[in-house]
Amino acid sequence: MGAEIHGTQKFNESKRTEIKFSEEAMATAKLLMSNYPQGKEKSAIIPILHIAQAEFGGWLSPEAMDYVAEILNIRPIEVFEVASFYTMFHLKPVGKCVFEVCQTSSCWLNGAEDIVKHIEKKLGIRVGETTADGMFTLKVAECLGSCGTAPMLQCGASYHENLTFEKVDRLIADYRTENKQKNYTDLDYKNTL
Amino acid sequence: MPRKLLIQNVDVPGISSLETYRAHGGYASVEKALKTMRPEDVVEEVKKSGLRGRGGAGFPTGLKWSFLAKPEGVPRYLVCNADESEPGTFKDRFLMEKTPHSLVEGMITSAYALGVHTSYIYIRGEFFYVARILENAIKEAYAAGLLGKNILGTDFSLDCHVHVGAGAYICGEETALLESLEGKRGNPRIKPPFPAVAGLYGCPTVVNNVETIAAVAPIVNMGGDEYAKIGIGKSTGTKLISASGHINKPGVYEIELGLPVEEFIYGEEYCGGMRNGKKLKAVVAGGSSVPILPADLILKTANGEPRLMSYESLGDGGFQTGTMLGSGGFIVMNEDTSIVKNLFTFTRFYHHESCGQCSPCREGTGWMEKILQKFINGTAQESDVDLLWDVQGKIEGKTICPFGEAAAWPVAAAIRHFKDEFLEIARNKKFVDISHYEKLNGGLS
Numbered sequence: 001m002g003a004e005i006h007g008t009q010k011f012n013e014s015k016r017t018e019i020k021f022s023e024e025a026m027a028t029a030k031l032l033m034s035n036y037p038q039g040k041e042k043s044a045i046i047p048i049l050h051i052a053q054a055e056f057g058g059w060l061s062p063e064a065m066d067y068v069a070e071i072l073n074i075r076p077i078e079v080f081e082v083a084s085f086y087t088m089f090h091l092k093p094v095g096k097c098v099f100e101v102c103q104t105s106s107c108w109l110n111g112a113e114d115i116v117k118h119i120e121k122k123l124g125i126r127v128g129e130t131t132a133d134g135m136f137t138l139k140v141a142e143c144l145g146s147c148g149t150a151p152m153l154q155c156g157a158s159y160h161e162n163l164t165f166e167k168v169d170r171l172i173a174d175y176r177t178e179n180k181q182k183n184y185t186d187l188d189y190k191n192t193l
Numbered sequence: 194m195p196r197k198l199l200i201q202n203v204d205v206p207g208i209s210s211l212e213t214y215r216a217h218g219g220y221a222s223v224e225k226a227l228k229t230m231r232p233e234d235v236v237e238e239v240k241k242s243g244l245r246g247r248g249g250a251g252f253p254t255g256l257k258w259s260f261l262a263k264p265e266g267v268p269r270y271l272v273c274n275a276d277e278s279e280p281g282t283f284k285d286r287f288l289m290e291k292t293p294h295s296l297v298e299g300m301i302t303s304a305y306a307l308g309v310h311t312s313y314i315y316i317r318g319e320f321f322y323v324a325r326i327l328e329n330a331i332k333e334a335y336a337a338g339l340l341g342k343n344i345l346g347t348d349f350s351l352d353c354h355v356h357v358g359a360g361a362y363i364c365g366e367e368t369a370l371l372e373s374l375e376g377k378r379g380n381p382r383i384k385p386p387f388p389a390v391a392g393l394y395g396c397p398t399v400v401n402n403v404e405t406i407a408a409v410a411p412i413v414n415m416g417g418d419e420y421a422k423i424g425i426g427k428s429t430g431t432k433l434i435s436a437s438g439h440i441n442k443p444g445v446y447e448i449e450l451g452l453p454v455e456e457f458i459y460g461e462e463y464c465g466g467m468r469n470g471k472k473l474k475a476v477v478a479g480g481s482s483v484p485i486l487p488a489d490l491i492l493k494t495a496n497g498e499p500r501l502m503s504y505e506s507l508g509d510g511g512f513q514t515g516t517m518l519g520s521g522g523f524i525v526m527n528e529d530t531s532i533v534k535n536l537f538t539f540t541r542f543y544h545h546e547s548c549g550q551c552s553p554c555r556e557g558t559g560w561m562e563k564i565l566q567k568f569i570n571g572t573a574q575e576s577d578v579d580l581l582w583d584v585q586g587k588i589e590g591k592t593i594c595p596f597g598e599a600a601a602w603p604v605a606a607a608i609r610h611f612k613d614e615f616l617e618i619a620r621n622k623k624f625v626d627i628s629h630y631e632k633l634n635g636g637l638s
């Protein structure tokens with residue numbers, strides 16, 4: 001069945017200490033594995049790593065990767081090989097909201113550098129750093145397929161486009177106030193700006 | 194009115210739902226193909242249509258399909274390339290987000306033509322919310338008997354799955370995509386064998402771009418000959434163009450191939466001219482990989498003919514004075530733009546995205562970025578221009594996949610057409626950048 005999807009449910013209620021998927025997450029992982037021919041379940045590794053990242057606090061610890069290896073019945077190194085190749089997987093802890101500001105051509109032409117500087121000033125951190133309260137991590141990213149609505153940034157599953165300084169300020173304030181109810185590594189969050 | 198075949202209904206409220214999509218003629222190609230045509234007839238129509246791959250390379254789709262090996266008892270796969278990561282390109286996202294059923298319809302009709310019973314849509318991980326839109330569309334299609342067993346009561350069956358990636362431009366290269374889909378790092382494979390013979394899980398596989406697959410539906414509906422009447426010469430049909438940069442109306446436009454570039458940039462129906470009345474300086478016409486052209490050469494060929502949005506016209510003059518249609522990522526730059534800085538953003542991108550298998554690419558992209566960084570820092574010397582030229586020439590043609598060319602071409606073209614800008618920075622030991630200033634800061638005064 002191809003119709004069922006990953007990420008329909010909200011994973012990650014809190015930072016879990018125990019390395020174990022919730023029942024929902026495990027059911028989704030199993031469903032994902034069934035999308036591929038028998039014996040080829042390893043194909044589901046990337047989708048399952050996305051779940052793991054959402055389940056275990058927004059990043060992939062060695063233990064989290066080992067756990068995914070166990071689910072897929074493959075060697076841990078095979079998981080690490082993949083996790084370390086793709087930029088969406090964070091192998092170090094990150095803040096609750098990871099701002100990824102596109103810096104490639106069309107975004108740069110429309111002021112992406114100024115957006116980055118503005119966020120740095122506003123949050124008091126540099127690119128690559130996380131705020132002391134663990135709320136925000138600032139990163140730069142390469143073209144996110146949003147060049148017509150530049151400049152833009154991605155946070156979790158949300159695209160925030162046609163950014164201005166005011167929009168960024170609002171975004172930061174929104175994420176701060178909604179912090180109590182929402183966790184933005186949550187894949188379910190949809191752009192509301 | 195220019196013909197639109199792919200995104201004509203995007204403004205219809207609710208078009209992303211199956212019901213509305215069908216009410217507007219959706220899934221007619223599935224009905225027609227499965228009930229009245231043999232698979233080989235569908236392939237024949239696609240051949241006649243002259244459709245060329247919309248992912249960037251422009252390879253004739255019908256021909257590609259006819260290469261698909263069909264050994265007995267071996268499954269075949271159709272994989273849709275929705276990785277869309279070429280800087281400047283966002284048309285596939287637009288199509289999938291606005292009218293997801295167009296892609297699902299194309300997948301079914303194409304799979305029928307190819308005798309495929311399992312298909313995947315590989316979508317870049319960042320497009321997570323788009324993946325969910327597609328998944329909903331697929332769910333609806335299953336429920337309506339358009340996917341699954343015995344589609345529309347025929348004996349054709351098809352499964353379709355969405356597979357999300359996780360951020361790697363190289364996974365747009367078809368063999369890297371297949372590696373990734375198999376659960377590995379996205380390292381391109383050595384070819385041959387081509388995917389048509391040994392693709393996903395070693396089985397015969399067709400990989401096509403989102404827009405290519407979506408175009409199959411109108412082709413089947415109207416017939417290949419009719420489709421071929423649209424466009425110009427060997428550039429048949431319509432094409433989605435992603436327009437961005439210093440223009441009044443950035444966005445995705447469906448054009449009939451053959452539209453004059455000038456009309457595309459200045460026409461009210463399209464980009465609506467340059468923002469703030471600035472002058473046009475340069476255009477990257479087909480995504481970051483294709484050669485940049487200065488204003489005079491993008492508007493007219495070296496022979497003084499009007500430049501058209503077509504594979505042939507954009508390619509006119511080769512790389513000396515021409516470029517490529519590529520993926521249709523059309524980036525427009527105004528008179529304030531630093532070509533050197535723009536190139537720097539491209540090269541930084543390629544360095545970041547190199548998969549690292551081939552030394553010329555892994556090391557060369559890093560060197561190019563470093564040299565360009567010297568220009569940005571104002572510490573470059575005149576000889577660095579020659580060094581940069583030398584390095585790009587040592588990447589091109591020396592790598593497993595065309596990523597090497599994709600990284601080298603923009604560098605070569607920037608030097609070819611804008612060498613003076615590099616030299617000026619080197620001579621003055623100073624780099625001034627105002628290109629990015631006007632949108633957020635209202636311009637430098």
Ligand SMILES: Cc1cc2nc3c(=O)[nH]c(=O)nc-3n(C[C@H](O)[C@H](O)[C@H](O)COP(=O)(O)O)c2cc1C
Nearest residue numbers: 246247248274276277278365366367401402405595
């Ligand atoms: C580095 C690199 C990146 C590519 N990225 C994409 C992409 O994002 N989307 C795409 O459709 N094709 C991309 N391609 C082209 C594919 O390899 C392949 O030619 C294409 O998917 C075939 O589909 P088409 O014939 O329908 O265009 C890329 C190629 C290279 C070398």
Ligand code: FES
Nearest residue numbers: 102107144146147
């Ligand atoms: S350049 Fe920023 S989204 Fe494409």
